[in-house]
Amino acid sequence: MKTKDWFTEWFNTSYYHILYKNRNDSDAQLFMQNITAFLNLKKGAHIADLPCGKGRHSIYLNSLGYKVTGGDLSENSILHAKQFENENLNFEVWDMRDPIDHTYDAIFNLFTSFGYFEDDRDDIKVLRNIKKGLNKNGLFVFDFLNATKLEATLVKEETKIVEEITFNIRREIKNGFILKHITFTEANTAYSYTERVKYLDLSKMTSYLNKVGFQLVAIFGDYNLTTFEKNTSDRLILVAK
Numbered sequence: 001m002k003t004k005d006w007f008t009e010w011f012n013t014s015y016y017h018i019l020y021k022n023r024n025d026s027d028a029q030l031f032m033q034n035i036t037a038f039l040n041l042k043k044g045a046h047i048a049d050l051p052c053g054k055g056r057h058s059i060y061l062n063s064l065g066y067k068v069t070g071g072d073l074s075e076n077s078i079l080h081a082k083q084f085e086n087e088n089l090n091f092e093v094w095d096m097r098d099p100i101d102h103t104y105d106a107i108f109n110l111f112t113s114f115g116y117f118e119d120d121r122d123d124i125k126v127l128r129n130i131k132k133g134l135n136k137n138g139l140f141v142f143d144f145l146n147a148t149k150l151e152a153t154l155v156k157e158e159t160k161i162v163e164e165i166t167f168n169i170r171r172e173i174k175n176g177f178i179l180k181h182i183t184f185t186e187a188n189t190a191y192s193y194t195e196r197v198k199y200l201d202l203s204k205m206t207s208y209l210n211k212v213g214f215q216l217v218a219i220f221g222d223y224n225l226t227t228f229e230k231n232t233s234d235r236l237i238l239v240a241k
């Protein structure tokens with residue numbers, strides 16, 4: 001029997017959401033305000049948030065007046081998000097490797113939701129789907145980590161205690177992947193997961209985008225949309241059409 005891919009398993013656990021529960025949601029909302037203003041997206045425009053997790057960006061974008069469809073592979077996350085649905089906010093289980101059967105005014109891929117697959121062809125497939133899923137003047141927002149800064153400042157060992165669970169985290173860069181090994185014990189059971197995100201820097205990301213016919217519109221280095229600086233920026237945010 002084939003074991004599940006790490007991203008199918010880990011993101012579908014409650015432990016993933018516990019570990020990341022203290023992430024900065026007001027930063028995420030500020031980013032959505034800034035980026036929608038930059039894109040000049042009219043109210044009522046249809047945005048796909050892919051993958052959306054439990055829907056934090058989708059729900060906020062909808063509150064700003066956009067029609068939003070959030071998709072994610074994690075059935076548990078979509079089940080949670082569905083309680084917030086309304087006429088202009090929908091969630092569905094969606095594998096981003098599958099072709100998109102609709103076109104959108106914008107597609108957002110946020111908070112390092114890319115580079116999980118072993119084979120580069122799967123990454124390209126995701127981008128090709130997104131390109132095909134955009135309207136004629138549609139825009140793609142690609143919010144990824146800044147691999148160059150991450151490598152230079154890599155915190156190799158860390159312990160985080162959240163909801164009385166002690167998460168031991170070990171990070172390394174190996175064979176083109178940024179690995180985050182997460183181990184913890186809960187109710188006398190030991191758990192171990194490894195997040196694997198491809199080491200993709202600006203040149204690799206732009207070559208991926210070019211390959212599927214995207215044209216780069218802007219490059220930002222954080223959620224305030226300041227200019228990207230390879231050694232100091234926290235994020236690598238690409239806007240393409």
Ligand SMILES: C[S@@+](CC[C@H](N)C(=O)[O-])C[C@H]1O[C@@H](n2cnc3c(N)ncnc32)[C@H](O)[C@@H]1O
Nearest residue numbers: 007011051052053072073074095096110111113
């Ligand atoms: C780092 S989380 C970010 C989620 C969301 N954008 C946010 O900011 O909260 C990455 C998400 O990618 C989803 N995911 C992983 N592989 C996927 C795939 N093949 N298709 C769709 N979603 C996927 C996971 O379930 C997880 O919710």
